[in-house]
Amino acid sequence: MAELTSFSYRPGISLIHKIDARFKLLFIVIIGLSSLEASPSGVLLLFLFVVYGLARIGISLWQVARDLSFFIFFLAFVFAIRAFSAGGAVFINIFGMSLTYDGLIEGSLVCLRIVLMILLGLLFTSTTRTAEVKAAIDWILRPLPFISGGRVSTMTGLMMRFIPVILEQARETASAQKARSIENRKNPIYRMVKFSVPLIERIFYNAGRISMAMEARCYSDIRTGQKLSSKINDWISLLVIISICIISVLYL
Amino acid sequence: MNIIEIKELSHMFSNGTLALDNIDLSVKQGEFIVIAGPNGSGKTTLLRHLNGLLFPTGGIVLVDGVSVSEDPVRARRIVGMVFQDSDTQIIGETVCEDVAFGPENLCLDRKEIEQRISDVLRITGLTCLADAKPHLLSGGEKRRLAIAGVLAMKPEVLAFDEPFSNLDHPGTKQVLKQIIELHKRGRTIIITTHDLEKVIAHANRLIIMTDGKIARAGSPEQIISDTEMFGIKEPYFSRMGLGMISWLS
Ligand SMILES: Nc1ncnc2c1ncn2[C@@H]1O[C@H](COP(=O)(O)OP(=O)(O)O)[C@@H](O)[C@H]1O
Numbered sequence A: 001m002a003e004l005t006s007f008s009y010r011p012g013i014s015l016i017h018k019i020d021a022r023f024k025l026l027f028i029v030i031i032g033l034s035s036l037e038a039s040p041s042g043v044l045l046l047f048l049f050v051v052y053g054l055a056r057i058g059i060s061l062w063q064v065a066r067d068l069s070f071f072i073f074f075l076a077f078v079f080a081i082r083a084f085s086a087g088g089a090v091f092i093n094i095f096g097m098s099l100t101y102d103g104l105i106e107g108s109l110v111c112l113r114i115v116l117m118i119l120l121g122l123l124f125t126s127t128t129r130t131a132e133v134k135a136a137i138d139w140i141l142r143p144l145p146f147i148s149g150g151r152v153s154t155m156t157g158l159m160m161r162f163i164p165v166i167l168e169q170a171r172e173t174a175s176a177q178k179a180r181s182i183e184n185r186k187n188p189i190y191r192m193v194k195f196s197v198p199l200i201e202r203i204f205y206n207a208g209r210i211s212m213a214m215e216a217r218c219y220s221d222i223r224t225g226q227k228l229s230s231k232i233n234d235w236i237s238l239l240v241i242i243s244i245c246i247i248s249v250l251y252l
Numbered sequence B: 001m002n003i004i005e006i007k008e009l010s011h012m013f014s015n016g017t018l019a020l021d022n023i024d025l026s027v028k029q030g031e032f033i034v035i036a037g038p039n040g041s042g043k044t045t046l047l048r049h050l051n052g053l054l055f056p057t058g059g060i061v062l063v064d065g066v067s068v069s070e071d072p073v074r075a076r077r078i079v080g081m082v083f084q085d086s087d088t089q090i091i092g093e094t095v096c097e098d099v100a101f102g103p104e105n106l107c108l109d110r111k112e113i114e115q116r117i118s119d120v121l122r123i124t125g126l127t128c129l130a131d132a133k134p135h136l137l138s139g140g141e142k143r144r145l146a147i148a149g150v151l152a153m154k155p156e157v158l159a160f161d162e163p164f165s166n167l168d169h170p171g172t173k174q175v176l177k178q179i180i181e182l183h184k185r186g187r188t189i190i191i192t193t194h195d196l197e198k199v200i201a202h203a204n205r206l207i208i209m210t211d212g213k214i215a216r217a218g219s220p221e222q223i224i225s226d227t228e229m230f231g232i233k234e235p236y237f238s239r240m241g242l243g244m245i246s247w248l249s
């Protein structure tokens, strides 16, 4: 496997790497909720803040944009629906549908929020080891009865292990088919079938081999976990983030 | 004392393939065994029975006196397995984390785990790569990482499935040195291969498999000249009548 997509852990020693995973999860919740309440300029502030974080840990936004290029269609679609469905002063008429100023702002805002959440997720996954995520989830679920924190965190760990495998597999299948000129086939259903059947087969094959390797090394729910400890830096970051969120919700 | 004892082992896959047919084999502590055979002869299937990744459909496998089917977890602690494909064996996001995976599963405490990580990284020469991402390592480094991950669990027996496949010359040399070093330290070694040249000079015993059966078993000197009969290339030094020559020399 070559370099995986942007959505994988990058070892480092930045401040963001060192923050306790529980705090990072809390930050995602706080920023996510604030972005729903904040005005457009508030969302922009949060957005810039997250972009700054990404720049700090050395993630190239250009690379991210390329990895997420498939996602642009989805965003364009969401944008169009919002832009054409809002009321207010008409900006331009296309095919009898009216695009309004309010719609434009509304559409951009929704897209900006979605991108903000994606970038937050990216920031989280690239700075947090799976082991820490598992430990954090285990900690959060511990007070809840009827739910085995150990089991759920194991599932999460497995999921994080397998997602890059699936993405990598998809990329390999796609390039192998391109190399044999699948693009000459115009029928999208034919292409979809020819792509997904071997992909799913391969994913199962590889997943089987990985779980066998894990079993060979005695994997189970009961194992030494990662120790989590909150330090003064975590609390300071919490204060900073709460202040930024308050500013973006109340003052912008 | 026999650390591994295989009696009348057969394995039939659910599609009806009889991959192992009545295998009898015992392995003494500290032995260095090479299992050779062409593709599809059942080498991988045999190894997977040693630590309970597959269970016999006939016969029994005993590891340190206990049936693997009854206590697979115990067998997995005693027999460490290095798979043919290192990519799927690597689980951690960094070299360090991957090595920690096994000891964490054994529920060792953090300090002991850290100690074992630094020990095996030194032994396998990966110390300077401790924080590297496994997917970016070279083929030889990946194989050594897979070995490190298994060593950290301190198994008595090490089973290597085609350890030299997909390795370049320096990679092969490093891995071979590693295996010989582990054998010197008293580990029992079992290697499967279809390429005898690289390792046979170091083995105590050679086993030739075809079609799920053991065709020949004995000291390498005695049976190495029979190998070509079973679709395995006889090493040049043996064909030339030069005796056994280590691939490292
Ligand atoms: N999961 C499986 N299901 C069915 N048949 C299998 C499976 N794995 C291996 N086999 C068959 O068992 C035989 C032995 O395979 P294997 O042990 O992988 O051989 P080797 O490692 O010597 O190349 C082959 O004929 C192979 O096709």
Ligand SMILES: [Mg+2]
Pocket: B043, B044, B045, B084, B161, B162
């Ligand atoms: Mg094999």
